[in-house]
Amino acid sequence: MTHFRHYFAACLRQRTRLFGFACGLEVAIVAGIIFLMAIGWINSDLSVDSAQGALVSGGILAAIVLYIRLAAFTEHTWGRNLDRLVPISESARYTANQLATLVWFCAFFLLQIVLWNLFAVLDGGAFNFTSGDWGFGSWLLAVLTLSFLWGFVLVSLVHLLTTLITTFLPGRRQKLVTQVLYVLVAIAVIWFINWVIDLITHIAGSALKGWFNHAFNVEGTHFGERPGILFIALAVFALIIAGFSAVNVYLLKHWTETQTQP
Amino acid sequence: MTDLLQIEHLDYQRNYHRILTDINLTLPAGQIVGLLGANGAGKTTLMRLIAGVAPHFRGSITVAGATAIAARKAVVSYSALLAGAPANARLEQLALFCERLYPDFAFAHFQQLATEFALDCHAKLSTLSKGNQRKFTIALTLARRSQLYLLDEPFDGIDSMTRKKILAGIIQWKPDAATMVISDHHVGDIANLLDSVVIIKDQRIVAHERADTIRETHHQSIEDYYEALYEEAQS
Structure with missing residues (x-):
């Protein structure tokens, strides 16, 4: 049998x-934006500030592309013999792939x-983080x-x-x-999550109501004073992800075949 | 002789289409077996089920005592390894991938096979001809020291000279205790290698006979025996 760390390294x-x-x-993208600034197509002075703006735009666009490509790559892994023939349990295969994608x-x-x-x-700024900033x-x-995952x-x-x-x-x-099914299943999954x-909000009622406001000082409480409720919220989020992952592993193990064509 | 592969009451269907019905098959260790049948008879599906890449079926499949899919994959080397592999990957990268992930993969053995097949390991998978892709697949499959080899139409697209080279080499490369199942449309080409043949027709195994028995008792070549079985059913 293949060791998890070897498969994870291969996934990375x-x-x-x-x-x-x-x-x-x-x-x-950044070079393109700066070039357009330099030749005057974009009405902005060449400065550290404008370069930073270009970097933010380029970073966000590249991040979107990377997210889509990573998700698609992982999705295709489930139907690839090259990966599915590796002698490892489906739960380990699933974990290694999702983790590598996330990393x-x-x-x-x-x-x-x-x-x-x-x-x-x-640009003249400085790192000046308080302990509260680090916590937040x-x-x-x-x-x-967790949201990326x-x-x-x-x-x-959905796949x-x-x-x-x-x-x-x-x-x-x-x-x-x-293709039609992809759209319908995606809509169904979103509807189910909503x-x-x-349901959770209804059941949890007042326990969860307003936790976000408390956390972000909207009602006069600082983040550092109420970390518990935020970490409970994180744990619930992680549990929901684990639950959906368990469904994925079940589908992978019992229902997902690989492609037959090279 | 110890049984290496045991299949009991295997049923498989997909998209409302029954592909295999009540398959029962036992293969001993150390044999070369021809899996014969017309196009669409279910040869590839049977191999996919044994290899563990099609998990939804009824019945049981045991390879070297292993029934769990992951454990089965550890002892089966299946030639459809490259289905869905990234086309821009280089051959060397794919071979290294196998070396890292299959504990029984012998890289030196792969290199020896690749040299013999005149494969350029720096080439990308997408640049290979169909024949060279087959050669590469065979090199990867045989480089594992497995207990069961599944070669699904391995000679499709391979020129006659290389075909002869591979056929001659199979006996040399195959570990003595391992069993090799080969499906091929050119029955005559592989007939001399085979210890037994399994014939699939109409979703079922209609014959499982030793090659010696076919020649000595039925007084037929394997090709004639196979064709006769099909003609018999048509008439």
């Missing part, structure tokens, strides 16, 4: 090109934060990381559910049927 290696592509794309996206995201801060320093920053980073998990869920439904449909016009959130 497979996605290196996507990360490299996103970095290249960002450089190209590369977070790496790109962190790279952006470092670059933006470097530009801020160049860590919490926000955790929320963002949540997106990847949902993309896989795996579509694959499952396709198995029970007649074999004719498979491509068209699958329904679950409504």
Whole structure:
């Protein structure tokens, strides 16, 4: 049997090109914007401030492209013999792939934060974080990381559910049927998630009501004074992701075949 | 002889289409078996089920005592490894991928096979001809020291000279205790290699016979025996 760390390392290696592509794309966008500024097509002075603006635009665009490409790559992994023939349990396969996808996206995201801060320093700013800022920053980073993962998990869920439904449909016009199914399943999943959130909110009632306001000082409470409720919210979010991941692993293990064509 | 592969009451259907019905098959260790059947008979599906890439079926499949899919994959080397592989990957990268992930993959053995097949390992998968892709697939499949090899139409698109080279080499490369299942449309080409043949027709195994028995008892070549079985059913 293949060891998890070997497979995880292979999953990371497979996605290196996507990360490299996103970095290249960002450089190209930033260079393009600066070039357009230099020749006067964009009405702005060439300064550290405008370069920082270009970097933010380039970073966001490249991040969107990277997110889509990583999600698509992971989705295709479930139907690839090259990956599915590796002797490892489906839960380990699923975890290694989602984790590798998340690691590369977070790496790109962190790279952006470092670059933006470097530009801020160049522009005369300084790192001056209080302990409260670090606490809030860590919490926000955790929320963002879980949100990124949540997106990847949902993309896989839509793909795996579509694959499952396709198995029970007649074999004719498979491509068209699958595309229509993708849209319908995506709508159904979004509707289901909304329904679950409504249900949780209804059941939790006053316990959860207003937690966001408390956390962000809207009602006079500072973040540092109420970290517990925020971390409970994080834990609930992580549990929901784990639940959906369990469904994905079940679908992968029992219902997902690989492609037959090379 | 120890049984390496045991399939019991295997049923498989997909898209409202029954592909295999009540398949029962036992193969001993150390054999080369020809899996024969017309197009669409279910040969590829049977191999996919044994290899563990089609998980939804009824019945049981046991390879070297392993029934769990992951454990089965550890002892089966399947030639459809490259289905869905990234086209821009270089051959060397794909071979290294296999070396890192299959504990029984022998990279030196792969290199030896690649040299013998005159493959350029720095080339991208997408630049290979159909025949060279097949050669590469065979090199990857045989580079594993597995207990069961599944070669699905391995000679499709391969020139006759290389075909002969591979056929001659299969006996040399195959570990003695391993079993090799080969499906091929050119029955005559592989007939001399085979210890037994399994014939699939109308979703079922209609014959499982030793090659010696076919020649000595039925007084037929394997090709004639196979064709006769199909003609019999048509008439």
